[in-house]
Amino acid sequence: xxxxxxxSEVTAVExxxxxxxxxxxxxxxxxxxxYQQHDGGAPTFLSYNALDGLEETGRFSSFxxxxxxxxxxxxxxxQMKDSASYFCAVGSGYSTLTFGKGTMLLVSP
Amino acid sequence: DAGVIQSPRHEVTEMGQEVTLRCxxxxxxxxxxxxxxxxxxxxxxxxxxxxxVPIDDSGMPEDRFSAxxxxxxxxxxxxxxxxxxxxxxxxxxxxxxxGRAVYNEQFFGPGTRLTVL
Numbered sequence: 001x002x003x004x005x006x007x008s009e010v011t012a013v014e015x016x017x018x019x020x021x022x023x024x025x026x027x028x029x030x031x032x033x034x035y036q037q038h039d040g041g042a043p044t045f046l047s048y049n050a051l052d053g054l055e056e057t058g059r060f061s062s063f064x065x066x067x068x069x070x071x072x073x074x075x076x077x078x079q080m081k082d083s084a085s086y087f088c089a090v091g092s093g094y095s096t097l098t099f100g101k102g103t104m105l106l107v108s109p
Numbered sequence: 110d111a112g113v114i115q116s117p118r119h120e121v122t123e124m125g126q127e128v129t130l131r132c133x134x135x136x137x138x139x140x141x142x143x144x145x146x147x148x149x150x151x152x153x154x155x156x157x158x159x160x161x162v163p164i165d166d167s168g169m170p171e172d173r174f175s176a177x178x179x180x181x182x183x184x185x186x187x188x189x190x191x192x193x194x195x196x197x198x199x200x201x202x203x204x205x206x207x208g209r210a211v212y213n214e215q216f217f218g219p220g221t222r223l224t225v226l
Contacts, residue, residue, distance in 0.1 A: 030213070031212060031213070033212065033213070033214070041219070042200060042217035042218060042219050042220055043152070043200070043215075043217050044217065045214045045215070045216075048212040048214070050212065087152065091212075091213050095140055095157060095159065095164070095204070095207075095213060096142075096154065096157065096165065096213075097154070097213065097215060098154070099151060099152040100151070101151040102151060102152075
């Protein structure tokens with residue numbers, strides 16, 4: 001089976017940089033994804049890493065180390081609208097994802 | 110594209126009643142997923158379909174839950190009889206066929222917030 005660990009809550013101020021870590025245990029690995037969910041909304045896709053290294057998309061970057069079963073999401077130039085829950089998810093095949101419990105990011109002025 | 114459509118958005122019912130949740134996936138997507146989200150358990154996969162066929166229903170909590178996908182544009186999740194512990198947000202998601210996407214991005218609907226009294 002799969003299990004993922006991520007911090008339950010992270011706080012930061014506007015303009016800062018924050019890193020949300022994710023460690024996983026899985027019997028099969030098809031990549032690490034990150035999703036964002038605002039309160040009352042639906043999860044939306046942010047990024048995907050299949051290979052080791054850093055993927056950058058605007059203010060957001062995601063990193064993966066398969067040998068360490070570890071990844072992180074890096075959010076730069078934080079804005080108030082970034083306050084949301086962030087989920088890491090492991091794919092065990094093309095189709096299915098197992099989600100972590102989520103990290104609530106609180107951005108203050 | 111309209112995105113994944115779910116109905117109803119909110120449902121309040123009494124224990125013992127039948128509840129039916131509906132989902133229309135994005136046109137052209139051949140994977141459809143049903144998830145349940147609660148504070149305690151997070152986002153759990155209940156069942157998923159590929160080309161209208163149920164592939165894995167190991168996440169369905171018990172026999173009170175059933176799901177169908179009669180065609181490529183419609184799926185239902187039914188709870189009968191409902192219990193207070195079924196109160197949660199139920200999400201439907203879809204993803205495109207393998208080969209059309211490098212990664213398994215899933216597109217979520219807005220969810221149905223179910224409250225069982």
